[in-house]
Amino acid sequence: MPAVDTVLLPLCVGLFLLGVIATGVAWRRHNKGRVIQGVALALAPIALFFSGLLRLVWNGAVAVINWAGAVIFSPAVWFGLSLLGLCIVLWVVGGLVSRRGAGGSKAEPGKAVTAGGLQTPKASATRAVAKTGPAKGRQPAPIDEEMAEIEALLKSRGIE
CATH class of the missing domain: 1.10.287 (Helix Hairpins)
Incomplete structure (x- = not known):
């Protein structure tokens, strides 16, 4: 036995x-x-x-x-485990960077991207606001930035 x-x-x-x-x-x-x-x-x-x-x-x-x-x-095993830990950290950081980079690379509706990567309002959008302007005697309603972003997203998807 x-x-x-x-x-x-x-x-x-x-x-x-x-x-x-x-x-x-x-x-x-x-x-x-x-x-x-x-x-x-x-x-x-x-x-x-x-x-x-x-x-x-x-x-x-x-x-x-x-x-x-x-x-x-064994120092060789500690080195291997350290490299494995580094691989995991780099994988997580790479995922975070790619997620953040993917969200920031798309141009927002109503904005143009310059050569330096900065976003500026499109000229047509500023002209449209300048032409119409607020009606006389009425004050424009305060614009909530978050609601404006949501409305722009819905309009870009064809939902009104």
């Missing part, structure tokens, strides 16, 4: 016995649903042992522990 089985088999038998005890307590309380669940949980460790899945989990845990022990003493 390999060394892994000498550890896992007694552990599974112990968990099985705890499950049987819990099932006995549920039986005495006449809780049939809990009895069925107790039998299922009592049999689970034995089933995992005989199917080989428990050994797979054991080997995975041992591999992770060995890797963690190697990380502590």
Whole structure:
């Protein structure tokens, strides 16, 4: 019998016995649903042992522990983990920059983009305001900038 089985088999038998005890307590309380669940949980460790899945989990845990022990003493692994962290940070920053750049690169309706990237009001928009102007005797309604942006977006999509 390999060394892994000498550890896992007694552990599974112990968990099985705890499950049987819990099932006995549920039986005495006449809780049939809990009895069925107790039998299922009592049999689970034995089933995992005989199917080989428990050994797979054991080997995975041992591999992770060995890797963690190697990380502590290996400068090459620390360098690799540092590079991995740098990759993640650069990926996140690149996503933020591209999202911010995509939103700012589109010209707003009613504005023209100059060679330097600055946005200025289009001449036609300023002429239209100058021609119509406010009616005499009436004061223009205060313009909310956010509402003006929303209205411009709706008009650009053909919604009025």
